[in-house]
Amino acid sequence: MHALAEFADIVKPNERLAPYMHLRLGGPAEFFVQPRARPELSAVVRRCFQERLPLRVLGGGCNVLARDEGVKGVVLRLSEPAFTPVTVEGNRVKAGTGAAVSALISQAARHGLAGLEALVGIPGTVGGALRCNAGDRGGDISQFVRQVEVLDSRGEVQVREREELRFGYHSSNLDDPVILAAEFRLESDDPAAIVKRMRRAWIQRKASQPLTYQPACRAFRDPRGLSAAALIEQAGLARTRVGGAEVSERDSNYVVIHPDATARDVLRLIDLMRSRVQERFNVELELEVTIW
Ligand SMILES: Cc1cc2nc3c(=O)[nH]c(=O)nc-3n(C[C@H](O)[C@H](O)[C@H](O)COP(=O)(O)OP(=O)(O)OC[C@H]3O[C@@H](n4cnc5c(N)ncnc54)[C@H](O)[C@@H]3O)c2cc1C
Numbered sequence: 001m002h003a004l005a006e007f008a009d010i011v012k013p014n015e016r017l018a019p020y021m022h023l024r025l026g027g028p029a030e031f032f033v034q035p036r037a038r039p040e041l042s043a044v045v046r047r048c049f050q051e052r053l054p055l056r057v058l059g060g061g062c063n064v065l066a067r068d069e070g071v072k073g074v075v076l077r078l079s080e081p082a083f084t085p086v087t088v089e090g091n092r093v094k095a096g097t098g099a100a101v102s103a104l105i106s107q108a109a110r111h112g113l114a115g116l117e118a119l120v121g122i123p124g125t126v127g128g129a130l131r132c133n134a135g136d137r138g139g140d141i142s143q144f145v146r147q148v149e150v151l152d153s154r155g156e157v158q159v160r161e162r163e164e165l166r167f168g169y170h171s172s173n174l175d176d177p178v179i180l181a182a183e184f185r186l187e188s189d190d191p192a193a194i195v196k197r198m199r200r201a202w203i204q205r206k207a208s209q210p211l212t213y214q215p216a217c218r219a220f221r222d223p224r225g226l227s228a229a230a231l232i233e234q235a236g237l238a239r240t241r242v243g244g245a246e247v248s249e250r251d252s253n254y255v256v257i258h259p260d261a262t263a264r265d266v267l268r269l270i271d272l273m274r275s276r277v278q279e280r281f282n283v284e285l286e287l288e289v290t291i292w
Contacts, residue, residue: 003051004031004074007044013037017066017292020058020077022123023215025263026066026292029075037082038180042155045177048074049153055177056292060100060145065217066292068263083180083268085287088113092146093184097127101134103142109198114189115144119195121205125180128136130173133167138201140166150176151291170221170288210248214256219270220285222253228285235276241271253288267291 004011015032018024018130031053035041048055054073058064074248086095086107093113095104104126105116118139122129129141130148145167148160157180166173173258180239210216220228232238232252240247244261247269274285 002031003053004033004044004047007040007047009045010034010040014070015189017058017061017071017075021061021064021066023061023065023217023257023261023263023266025068025257025261025266027068027236027263029066029071029073031074031283032075032077034077034079035082036080038157041076041078041083041178042151042157043165044074044076044155045151045153046100046155048177049155051134053116056180057127059097059131060123062124062205063128063132063217063288064290065263065266066268071166071292078178079259083135093186094181095126095184096181097125097130097179099126101126101129102231105198108133108184108186109194112188112191112194113186114194114197115139115186116141116184117194117201120201122200126182126184130179130182131172131174132170133172134170142172145182146185146187147183148167148174149180149182150174151178151180153177203281208251208257210250210254214248216248216254216256217251217266217289219255219273219287219289221288223283223285227253227284230286231275231277231283235273235280237273237276238271240272242272246270 012032014028016024018026049206057197079102082096088111093108122134133140134141146162150158152158168249222228237247239276243265244258245255245265248256272288278283
């Protein structure tokens, strides 16, 4: 009997994480849990707290690298329909955090609601986008957030109002165990104009990202006033390869994955990028991708 035996219907012990990750890498989670409804999710969170089991939430796995050795404790995935609705009321859009960012943007656009187009082409879920304040110079998700529902470590729902939320460059103070849902306030606009901006954003983003058939992750945050990609390139690391992990030819701050890659290859390449930039420019690169 294990600590989550009463949740046997939704728990997969020793489930390999690789199939759920954007990079298709990573060893097993001790307990992989996909709750079907909020009360079930709350009960799991409560149990983790009581049993002191580490708890992590996986969104689209676009900004997480799971080690080959696997992850102790619980990995939660909010992929069931109870956690993915996107509903529109007036100029407010409410989304479950398991929904894809692309579903949020397209539902808003269908209702003639503008603002989120700048995020077109950013992979992942609404939950990951909130925690990481996804976006770029053209704008980020924080600009439109009005309210966020979270679960605290006792499994209780808490509402975080706009005034309590703090967002920075690819960061937020949404560090509660689970982000459940969020409400966004958008501006009305002509749907045709919104779709035009979405197309432009898509083309611009895809031109700079690694090719879509290559699984990739963004390794580092841009240091203040500098470009991590430029530093890595000037350090002579363009297209450097370690095992099955390679510095992207399109943007040196991305690591692309070949079919034979392991998480260890990615970690070794990231270490090399960081140490070489430190040696050459005395700049300490900070990780963007979260390592589990
Ligand atoms: C090709 C490519 C291009 C990218 N381009 C951009 C870009 O232009 N701009 C940008 O900002 N990012 C970009 N990213 C990074 C990534 O897409 C974003 O960070 C995205 O928001 C991550 O979402 P996710 O659902 O995949 O989160 P994950 O990677 O699964 O998780 C990220 C973090 O959020 C936490 N988390 C996820 N969901 C929840 C939840 N419901 N409750 C609590 N915690 C949660 C996880 O525990 C983890 O700490 C890119 C990534 C790739 C691979």
